[in-house]
Structures are given as structure tokens and as C-alpha cells.
Amino acid sequence: MSSSDGILVVMEQTRGAWHKMSWETLAGAQQLGGGMPVTAAVLGHDVGALAAELGGKQIAKAIAVDHALLASYTADACTAALTQLVAAVQPALVLLPHTYQVRDFAPKLATRAGRVLVSDVIRIEAAGDGFVFVRQLFQGKLNGDFRAAGAGPHFASVQAGAYRVDTLAAGSAPVETFAPALDAAQIRARVEEPFRESARAVDLTAAELIVSVGRGIKGRENIGMVEALAQALGAELAASRPICDNGWLPMERQVGSSGQTVSPKVYFAVGISGAIQHQVGMKGAKTVVAINKDPNAPIFEIADYGLVGDLFEIVPALTEEIKKHK
Amino acid sequence: MKVIVAIKQVPSRDSRLRVDGSGRWIDPTDLTAEINEPDAYALEEALQWKEKHGGEVVVLCAGPAGATQTIRDALAKGADRALHIEEENLTAYDSLRLAELLAAAIRAEQPDLVLTGLQSDDLGYGQTGVILAELLGMPHGTIIMQTEKTAAGIRVKRELEDGWFQFVELPLPALLTIQSGINKLRYSTLMGIKKAKSKEIKALTPAALGVTPGGAAPLEKLYAPQRGKQSRLIEGDARKQAAELVEILKHEVRAI
Incomplete structure (x- = not known):
């Protein structure tokens, strides 16, 4: 052949x-x-x-x-x-x-x-x-x-x-x-049946709006700030892998190749650089809003709207502004 | 139980990168370096194996003289000794040549277990571990989230895609590529840092290991990517950015 x-x-x-x-x-x-x-x-x-x-x-x-x-x-x-x-x-x-x-x-x-x-x-x-x-x-x-x-x-x-x-x-x-x-x-490996950890309590795949947080948030104590934004928007809270690895948010909120694949109407990427492993999970979003201090972060390649700046200033300002309009 | 953990030093994550004059690598001026993140988890897993099962942890690192900093950190955390393959220009090796370099150093040690991170933050080939396993004739497991010793060898939890996992048992000696988040990283103690100063770092050279640079598919050119999609940048101070974005979300995106 x-x-x-x-x-x-x-x-x-x-x-x-x-x-x-x-x-x-x-x-x-x-x-x-x-x-x-x-x-x-x-x-x-x-x-x-x-x-x-x-x-x-x-x-x-x-x-x-x-x-x-x-x-x-x-x-x-x-x-x-x-x-x-x-x-x-x-x-x-x-x-x-x-x-x-x-x-x-x-x-x-x-x-x-x-x-x-x-x-x-x-x-x-x-x-x-x-x-x-x-x-x-x-x-x-x-x-x-x-x-x-x-x-x-x-x-x-x-x-x-x-x-x-x-x-x-x-x-x-x-x-x-x-x-x-x-x-x-x-064949040296003895393989067992693949399994899922548990039934997913959080289904991000159906969410209309997702606020997702990444490494830029720096510490567990700052997650609440992003959670407040999600709440003001009525959005689901999600995260990139390192946030879940650190235990700052549960694994079931992870978006990316090892987590969930989502396609919301709007995806807010907060402090997420946008490595391919993350992009795979969210590039089906209709609109992507990226907030990041690094103008060269790969997330801006797939973002429709980019806010370059300090997320610790932008996120609270955005939460406040959204509350005004709701 | 002898565990070898292969680690790499890479530029810090938030580095601003510039391509150097050769057009083949980045300009190291003003860059700070750190241990490749998944390798830090591989090191931690090796240290935990030693604590549970006894034996020795040997750190293996190929890289420039400046990588000594990362090697010392690993010794301070508890590794017993180190092998440093001194090579200023690692990018001159393709993925196979680089693995041949590491394999030559590992063979002489006859370890029971070889651990490494699942991929590097700089080149990101994600294949050094698997190539090493083939060169060393060892079975391997990739993207490992859990390890335990069994009568027959080692039982590991592999991460599959989309939230799936699988347990696999391998005979020893074996090679594992470790996923970030498998364990909780330790900090080095003052005592550890002090002890590290007297630990052995054995210098090796590619020539002595019988490996020359080059290969069938080396990196030819490095450059900034062209933007596929132009994002609309919303400028101004935070308050102004927030106000403009909300206007867009209301009237253009119609999401709120």
C-alpha cells in the first residue's frame, strides 16, 4: 500500500x-x-x-x-x-x-x-x-x-x-x-477504565455570561473582587488552570483543555494571559472582553474588546458601573 | 529508590520578551529566571517519594551557567545532589538531541524513577519526557496528577481531556511527566539553604556525553506573532474604561 x-x-x-x-x-x-x-x-x-x-x-x-x-x-x-x-x-x-x-x-x-x-x-x-x-x-x-x-x-x-x-x-x-x-x-502499562471525578455540580457550558479569572489576580484574597463583578453581571464565575491548581476556586470552575469548553455570549477574561490551553476552552465565546496589564498577552489576539491596565482598579470600577445601569 | 528529576530554568512568567540579534532566541538582558513551573511540581513529587520510601533525589538540569541558581534552590528544598549539563545555547538542539543529552546523563545513574514537568514554559515542546522514556527503554505516564507505590511498580493517575482521568500501573523503572497542581510546593528553609551549599553539583558537558548540537528540525527563526484579530482597545483611566465598556455591553453586545 x-x-x-x-x-x-x-x-x-x-x-x-x-x-x-x-x-x-x-x-x-x-x-x-x-x-x-x-x-x-x-x-x-x-x-x-x-x-x-x-x-x-x-x-x-x-x-x-x-x-x-x-x-x-x-x-x-x-x-x-x-x-x-x-x-x-x-x-x-x-x-x-x-x-x-x-x-x-x-x-x-x-x-x-x-x-x-x-x-x-x-x-x-x-x-x-x-x-x-x-x-x-x-x-x-x-x-x-x-x-x-x-x-x-x-x-x-x-x-x-x-x-x-x-x-x-x-x-x-x-x-x-x-x-x-x-x-x-x-504492553507494559496496565490500564484501568477512564473515569470522571464526580458529577459536575457546576455546568459552565450553558452560561450566557462568564467572568473568568487568571494568574493576574495574584492571591486567594482577591478572588472576591472578581466574584463581585460576576454577581453584578449575573454571570458564572470561572477560572484558568493555575487558579484551580492553587485551590483558590474549585476544579469544576476551570475553563480550558483540561476543564470545561464554554461558549457564552460574553466571556470576561480577567488577568488571564490566554495560553492556548485556556483558549481551547473559550474561543467559542461570541464576544471576548480581556482585562490585562500586558498589552502583548496572547488573550488580546482573540479579544473583541481589550482593556489594558491594572485589573485591581478596572474590576471594582466596572462592578460599580454595572450596578448603576441595572 | 533513586529518583532523578529533570528540571529546567526559564524566563519568569511576566517577562517582556525581545528577540535577540540572531533572530533565533530571546535577548536575556534584564530577564529574571525561575524554575519551569511543572518541573517545580515534579521536584516536589520526587521529594515526597524520598520521604515516603527512602532513597535519593538527584536533580538533572541542562542549561547555562546561570542555571546554577535554580539548581541550588532545588538542593535547598531537599534534593541530595545535582547533575548540571553545562550548555549556553540549548536552542541549538532539537527536541530529540536535547533528550539524548539528558538520557546520556540519566543512563549512568540507573534510577528507579525519572520525573519531569509535562512541558516547558519557554519552548513548550511537551515531549522531552516521552522521548527520554523511549531512549531509556522505560515505560512512561504523561500528565500525572497522583502517584503511589505498588507491589508491581507504580500506580499513577493520568489526566485526560475534558475532566476525565485514568489510573495506570507501570513497572519500574519508569518515567513520569508531572502536571502542575499535583501537590503543594514547599518553600526552602534557612537550614535547607545552608545545607545546599555543601551539596554536590556535578558538571557535565555535551561533548563528554557524546551529543552534538543540531538535529533534524531545529528552531530556525523566532518572531512576534501577527495579530489575527484586532481587538478594540478601550483606553483611559479605570473609571473611563469601565463606563465605556458598560455602554458597549448595553448597546452593541446587548448583554446587560
């Missing part, structure tokens, strides 16, 4: 449900393609139906990588299966969505191939005999170009939101099954 010079996209599914970033990555591969054939693969056990769905996209081939030992994810089985798949397909580029699962195995996969994974990329350009990958550094404050030249396979994982799912082109492609040779003795 050799398709030299093509792109291999490794899609992610859990118990038969797609990870939506997989489709973004596939859309990226289609755009980059420009004549390069795109092969899309899905790993698991009994994933024929998912592979058939892939066959309905504008790609050269869909592959079901099927094995009983791929039923539950382990880095060892996944790496072994994909090592064999990459050897069979011989792509110039392997693209993966930058999910938590990909972060767990893709560096291992690339290392086993003696290659380098360029992780969490926001843009890919074909350049000469290789690729230029653009990724963010310093929590989104700067961008960096990474050039991977020469013979493939090159490996890259694609950041959430880098490509739009709605640009994904439909088509009709043949579907194949690939049966990797796996041995239970290769």
Missing part, C-alpha cells in the same frame, strides 16, 4: 467517537496536499464503520488499523502499530491532532523512527524538499519556524483550531484494513 510522498493523518477516536481535532488535522492535510495524496488512518478494535466514514472524505485512502490490543489505548501498542503502518505507507509527512493522547505517544513514535516530532504546530508550509512548521513558544508570546528538510517521514502534531473543520472536503476513497502484529507482552 505504498503511496510515496503522501501525507498520513492519524485520526483519534475513543470508544467509537471521533476526537473533533482529528477532522481539523485532516482539513489541514487536504489544504497542504496540493497533489500530495492524503491517507487517513483510524486505530482501534472494530473500527470499520469509522474507517468507512473516513472514506467519505476527499482523500486517497482510508485505513482501519484494527487489533484487539488497540481496544484500550496504551502508548506501547499504539506506537508499535503506527510504526508498522508508517513503514507500510511510507509517507513524507505524518500529521496528528495535538491531543493529550497524541502527546502521550507521538514523541515515542517519532523517536522510534529516529525522527523528530514538531509538536503543537499552528501552520505548515511545504518548502523545498521538506516543510516549515510554525509553532508558538513562550506560551503564545512568540512564534517560531522549524524547518524539517530531506527525506521523510516528518512528524508534526497540529494545534486545536489551526485548521477549520468546515473546510473539510467530501469525496469517495477506498477503505482498507491494516492488521498490525502486536503482542500483549509488549
Whole structure:
């Protein structure tokens, strides 16, 4: 099944449900393609139906990588299966969505191939005999170009939101099954069933207005000030990860890749720099208002309204002003 | 039980960054440095393992001479000794080369457990730990929120996306990448700071470890991102900003 010079996209599914970033990555591969054939693969056990769905996209081939030992994810089985798949397909580029699962195995996969994974990329350009990958550094404050030249396979994982799912082109492609040779003795991890900590007492996903607080608030004793703003607005209170890590607000109020994904009418980001892990959870907001002292904070890239200044002055003034108008 | 914890020194979080003359890294002038945040939690987890199960905590740090400050802090918190791979220009190494550098130093120590933060605040590759595990032939767990010793090895709680978790048991030796918030960080005591002065920091060089800079996909160019969306800036003093925003929220956004 050799398709030299093509792109291999490794899609992610859990118990038969797609990870939506997989489709973004596939859309990226289609755009980059420009004549390069795109092969899309899905790993698991009994994933024929998912592979058939892939066959309905504008790609050269869909592959079901099927094995009983791929039923539950382990880095060892996944790496072994994909090592064999990459050897069979011989792509110039392997693209993966930058999910938590990909972060767990893709560096291992690339290392086993003696290659380098360029992780969490926001843009890919074909350049000469290789690729230029653009990724963010310093929590989104700067961008960096990474050039991977020469013979493939090159490996890259694609950041959430880098490509739009709605640009994904439909088509009709043949579907194949690939049966990797796996041995239970290769799998060193003994995995238990995934679980959720507890039923969520706070559902931020339905909130119309959210006031979210980040590191800029400096201390637990200042949270009350932001809470007062939320109360005046009739908004839900939320937070970025460090606030919950410190125990200043409960984990269930966390917005971001490890917390909730919200899409309110207005999202107030108070003292939040806007690292990608946070943006993933809130960029579906219709309107974003950012209050931050650093004019270069990445949050201003997705904010509709920006208030650069001292949140300890702005937040109380805003609370007072809102109370006047209600 | 010997635990190696790989830590990195990075610019402080609220630093204003400027690209240097080479166009490949930031100008270090006027920048203060600190331990990479997730690495601080990895160090704390290592110290707690030693307290519970005995043994030794060895700090491993690749970085410039100035990283000694971060290494001393780790020793003051309770690490027993340190390995410092002295390299002024870490960005000349791609992620694989950098991990090869660390792996060469770790191999000689034959640890039972290797811990590191899940990603760095500067380069943010988020893959050094996993590459290390593959190079060292160890099983690994990523984004770990809890660890416990078991008869068979170690049982860890992995953070998955969207509020999901999973327990995984691994045989030792193993490598874990630690998530911020896994534990409560300690402060160094005066006694600890005093003791740290006599603790060993062994200097290593890339040449002695047999690793050269470069690699297949190094950083070629560093630059400020182009703004995708122009936010409308609301200016003035706090009172004026607040008043204007409320007008917008009422009449344009219609949210209040």
C-alpha cells in the first residue's frame, strides 16, 4: 500500500467517537496536499464503520488499523502499530491532532523512527524538499519556524483550531484494513477504565455570561473582587488552570483543555494571559472582553474588546458601573 | 529508590520578551529566571517519594551557567545532589538531541524513577519526557496528577481531556511527566539553604556525553506573532474604561 510522498493523518477516536481535532488535522492535510495524496488512518478494535466514514472524505485512502490490543489505548501498542503502518505507507509527512493522547505517544513514535516530532504546530508550509512548521513558544508570546528538510517521514502534531473543520472536503476513497502484529507482552502499562471525578455540580457550558479569572489576580484574597463583578453581571464565575491548581476556586470552575469548553455570549477574561490551553476552552465565546496589564498577552489576539491596565482598579470600577445601569 | 528529576530554568512568567540579534532566541538582558513551573511540581513529587520510601533525589538540569541558581534552590528544598549539563545555547538542539543529552546523563545513574514537568514554559515542546522514556527503554505516564507505590511498580493517575482521568500501573523503572497542581510546593528553609551549599553539583558537558548540537528540525527563526484579530482597545483611566465598556455591553453586545 505504498503511496510515496503522501501525507498520513492519524485520526483519534475513543470508544467509537471521533476526537473533533482529528477532522481539523485532516482539513489541514487536504489544504497542504496540493497533489500530495492524503491517507487517513483510524486505530482501534472494530473500527470499520469509522474507517468507512473516513472514506467519505476527499482523500486517497482510508485505513482501519484494527487489533484487539488497540481496544484500550496504551502508548506501547499504539506506537508499535503506527510504526508498522508508517513503514507500510511510507509517507513524507505524518500529521496528528495535538491531543493529550497524541502527546502521550507521538514523541515515542517519532523517536522510534529516529525522527523528530514538531509538536503543537499552528501552520505548515511545504518548502523545498521538506516543510516549515510554525509553532508558538513562550506560551503564545512568540512564534517560531522549524524547518524539517530531506527525506521523510516528518512528524508534526497540529494545534486545536489551526485548521477549520468546515473546510473539510467530501469525496469517495477506498477503505482498507491494516492488521498490525502486536503482542500483549509488549504492553507494559496496565490500564484501568477512564473515569470522571464526580458529577459536575457546576455546568459552565450553558452560561450566557462568564467572568473568568487568571494568574493576574495574584492571591486567594482577591478572588472576591472578581466574584463581585460576576454577581453584578449575573454571570458564572470561572477560572484558568493555575487558579484551580492553587485551590483558590474549585476544579469544576476551570475553563480550558483540561476543564470545561464554554461558549457564552460574553466571556470576561480577567488577568488571564490566554495560553492556548485556556483558549481551547473559550474561543467559542461570541464576544471576548480581556482585562490585562500586558498589552502583548496572547488573550488580546482573540479579544473583541481589550482593556489594558491594572485589573485591581478596572474590576471594582466596572462592578460599580454595572450596578448603576441595572 | 533513586529518583532523578529533570528540571529546567526559564524566563519568569511576566517577562517582556525581545528577540535577540540572531533572530533565533530571546535577548536575556534584564530577564529574571525561575524554575519551569511543572518541573517545580515534579521536584516536589520526587521529594515526597524520598520521604515516603527512602532513597535519593538527584536533580538533572541542562542549561547555562546561570542555571546554577535554580539548581541550588532545588538542593535547598531537599534534593541530595545535582547533575548540571553545562550548555549556553540549548536552542541549538532539537527536541530529540536535547533528550539524548539528558538520557546520556540519566543512563549512568540507573534510577528507579525519572520525573519531569509535562512541558516547558519557554519552548513548550511537551515531549522531552516521552522521548527520554523511549531512549531509556522505560515505560512512561504523561500528565500525572497522583502517584503511589505498588507491589508491581507504580500506580499513577493520568489526566485526560475534558475532566476525565485514568489510573495506570507501570513497572519500574519508569518515567513520569508531572502536571502542575499535583501537590503543594514547599518553600526552602534557612537550614535547607545552608545545607545546599555543601551539596554536590556535578558538571557535565555535551561533548563528554557524546551529543552534538543540531538535529533534524531545529528552531530556525523566532518572531512576534501577527495579530489575527484586532481587538478594540478601550483606553483611559479605570473609571473611563469601565463606563465605556458598560455602554458597549448595553448597546452593541446587548448583554446587560
